[in-house]
Amino acid sequence: MVMSVDTELLRVLSDPLRLRIVTLLAHETLCTTHLVAETGARQTNLSNHLRVLRDAGVVETEPCGRFTYYRLRPEVLESLSGQFAGLAATARANADAKRSC
Amino acid sequence: MVMSVDTELLRVLSDPLRLRIVTLLAHETLCTTHLVAETGARQTNLSNHLRVLRDAGVVETEPCGRFTYYRLRPEVLESLSGQFAGLAATARANADAKRSC
DNA sequence: TGAAATTATCAGTCCATGGTGATGTCAGTC
DNA sequence: GACTGACATCACCATGGACTGATAATTTCA
DSSP, rough: OOOOOOHHHHHHHHHHHHHHHHHHHHBBBHHHHEEEHHHOOOOOHHHHHHHHHHHSSSSEEETTTTTTEEOOHHHHHHHHHHHHHHHHHHHHHHOOOOOOO | OOOOOHHHHHHHHHHHHHHHHHHHHSSEEEEHHHHHHHHOOOOHHHHHHHHHHHHSEEEEEEEETTTEEEEEHHHOOOOOHHHHHHHHHHHHHHHBBOOOO
């Protein structure tokens, strides 16, 4: 019952554009060009964000010629889901606990 | 099956101190003084963060004399957990989908 | 009523980080 | 080999937001 949430992972996912990327990748594996077209963001900007996502283990790359495919790693999201579920369960269990002043 | 995650809520929870507060409140309802003692942060700082958490609906307040108790709302965490689980499930279902360049 | 305790508000500072342009690197094509 | 396209890297700028000090508002107690 450690019930702690991965802060760093949360920070990485809390950016709107990065979350958008993750949502897109949840539907199909894409390469940078696709993401540029889908999001309207600059290539440089996307490349920076993809690096952050990759460093955090959220995404893995698959080089294919001059293209680079990005694939989402569902385990990471599942883990996060479990962490929040655990924290919520803890809160439910301790709903009546109140420290007196 | 839109499977989008609440970005604003994520942003709110992605701050280390706020996540610490949420974790503490998952175990028992506390007032500001307790949170000051537990976290070591300044009262002003905590008050600001608690306002953010409250505005985001993560926490609710219960005034009690000159004290203010803060209670965690588990529904919010459960919702977030469900959103991530749904996104992960989508990714699992589309694991083989890859758009060609 | 005066003083102390608890919490909130406000204005200001400072820094992390998201966005950008320029440039480098590598693969494919002519 | 020259050229184009895909992607990464670097340095820079601008801004949001975390933190702080001073202060106000409210409650409790002597």
